[in-house]
Amino acid sequence: MSTLLDILLRLTLWILLAPLLPGIINQVKAWVAGRRGPPVLQLYYDLSRLWRKSVVMSTLASPGFVAGPAVAWVALVGAAILLPIGPFGGGLSFKGDVILLVYLLAVARFCTTWAAMETGSAFEGMGAAREVSYAVLTEAALITAILALSVESGSVALDRMLALSAGTGAVLLAAGLFAVLLAENCRVPFDDPNTHLELTMIHEVMVLDHSGPPLAVILHGAALKLLLFAVLLSEAVLPMGRMSPLAATAALVGAVGAVTIGVGLVESLLARFAFRRVPLLLTIAFLLCLFALLLAWKGGPA
């Protein structure tokens, strides 16, 4: 019973906090540009408004067009539940949960791209093609990072893998995972979440035809994914297990905040890269994680 309560509590926390991150990023961007910017809670308003709207669906689309975003959202929530929250450990921790997490992200990707292809639009097909192709490289980087953590901690369960820091390779790992975060969440320099037409390339283009509650679910899922990656990155780098619970919580919140502000700063200071350079950048992220893995291997038993 207490496990169930624990999971429900985590669920609430993840769902409620997730839409905060895009708000913070937008604030940072507005601050750098010298504008006032939208309120931090803008996404919450947007979501509640979208939830009340009616839906327009393409004549070509099957019910999968609506089911896809729903399943993708469930997969993302599931992945978030698996991820331990600092000193509070994982909601459902078992050996190999980290692989389930990676594959739940893949489920979300499958459903999002599937729903995008429902419309028969070339534009959305383009986005789907990019999403699945670049995911090949980000998944390679992510799994290498996980290998590094696994070598460092001698375990395949998230709560033990993330308790220690990544050791000597922490800096490399942080850089690599940050690039993965930017790519997976379609932020600058890989994609531009601000635009909605030609300049939007991956994520936004896949959801062009969605509206109403399905769009709300997609936007919320995207925010959830961003939070998930921010938490994963923070915990991989910080030695959570060696701190007191209070310090660890503070460090986690601080680190997630720092990552979010970092995303905002990158978005303000960098332009989106040309598309042929995206694979190069992702390969660099992969190499960073690979060097972190080799360092962890050389570093001797943790």
Add this chain to the structure above:
Amino acid sequence: MLLVALVACVAAIVPGPRWPRIWLACMVVGTGSILAAAVAVFAGAPDWEWWSAVRVGGERLHLRLDGLSAWFMALLGLVGGLGAIYARGYWPDDAHADSAARGRLWWGVMILSMGFVLLSSNGLHFLIAWELFALSGFFLITLDRQRREIRAAGWLYLAASHAGTLCLFAFFAALAGRTGSWELGPMRAHPELGPLFWLAFAGFAVKAGLFPLHIWLPSAHANAPSHVSALMSGVAIKMGVYGLIRFSGWLPTPAAVGWTITGIGAATALLGIALALAQNDLKRLLAYCSVENVGIIAVGLGGGLLGAADGDAGWGRLLLAGALLHVWNHGLFKALLFFAAGSVLHATGTREMSRLGGLWRSMPWTAVLFTIGAMAVSGLPPLNGFVSEWMIYLGLFDVVAGRSPAAWAAMPAVLMLALAGALALAAFVKAGAVVFLGAPRTRVAAEAHECGGSMRGAMVVLAAGCLAIGLAPAVFWPAAGRAVAAWNPPWAAGAPPAPLPTLGLANAVLVTLALAAGAGLWASARARGLRRSLTWDCGYASPAARMQYTGGAMAAIAVGWFGWIFGAERRQRRPRGPFPAGAHRIERMPEAVLERLIGPVAGAVMQVAGAARQLQHGRLQYYLVYLAGGLTALGTLVLVGEMK
């Protein structure tokens, strides 16, 4: 039980060509009892061994049903029976007057011979059954022998298959020569037999389709009738896997074998799926994906061998069990996908994905079942493909986390599997979306119809199997444990070294929530008003079917990264001038190994042979000259020999 199976299968073969109903009934009984025999072994029945009183070819028949044989028998029984049911709707007598009867005959022969391969414990009879199995495969592939490419695919299959059989001949003959008997069984106490495993490896790898010996597989699986493709892909290539597992368990394997199989497996997985992504023919895509999955199985087997050499029971057992479970899983979802592809082919008459599209409306069952298969083959939870891939990942991670020397094989393997997994997702989003979603690209796609009841039923059973293994993987552990114990007795018994029940629970929760969320969102969208309108697409007034993204375009980015390996060919004419007349762009991924390596070598052999034929012209004078020349040469040889 096996006797019933034998009788029923023979009964199916004899009157089968004439009476389809009797054939179907006999096939169902036969395959059902094969399945039942396997289940009986899993339920705890002791291993079964039997020697015949009569001698066949100078040897007594020796059959043996242990955990490992039973594992493959179960798959054979299931897919063989469902394929027979499917064939009733897919390849009926009124549409294929002459070949349907032949198909029934060879189907029975194939099931029977595969059963004998799995049971045979005598080298000679193993070879006979193996040859019969290969031949019946050839006749099944070329059922529709009017078409040229089908005959070509059949010949290629036959040639490759015999090249493999040649290695097996050498292997069994050498084995019999060294041990003095054709009897097979555990021979781990004879380390001098170890090097022979390489011969068996080559022979079985051809059948399994490991890179670069996969050359025959794509064309054979793509061109065969779909129920045959399902049997070939789901079960027949697993005979190669069975051979590898069986003889790596019985023979003392050299230390390098584990490393080699892991390495080749990882490379096969990655290259196979990259080639699959590049295909535009639906069944060819599925065939290349089989190559990938055999690679995944090989990674698990190689890891198991490394574990056995290392003396570590934990991860080795996990990897081998993962490989075995993947054998089942691939059999289930690949048969499902080939059945679904067959039903598309049946409805539209084409396998070209660029001519399809929008089929979900006319074929909702096939579309949903294909989606389940596509999710399973991409290794997505909560389906079965994820469970076995998860076990293999977990075993490899254990190797890495334990910092054993085998980690230098495991780390690259994990990486390759991750790449292959992401590419598989790309390939199946492409396949499913281009075929079933969007608007119909041609008239045949617009006029498609749903498949009949027998075809649908076979697919539903397979999809249910995919879901069952995903939701309750722990139920299947004892069976896998039995098979693992048959491979390496010291690894017998014991709880699974992975939290399978927890994973099953997580999967079940995921299914429930996903269904609830899907239904809930649909209901909420309906409640708020759901309007249908043209695809918006940033404001197109009249989107047309030809404006849709094509499969080739979807795959282009990732395939481009592999282009340098496979040597992609591209021909294009750009539109020129203010009124461009014609423009085209054709991309093709060649069968690199076949066209660049085997083709030229075979061509050179044919040229030499052709040149040698010049000598035969029927003129007597020249023959006399040959004779004189030959005698002189022989005489010289003798003289030289005497002088020494």
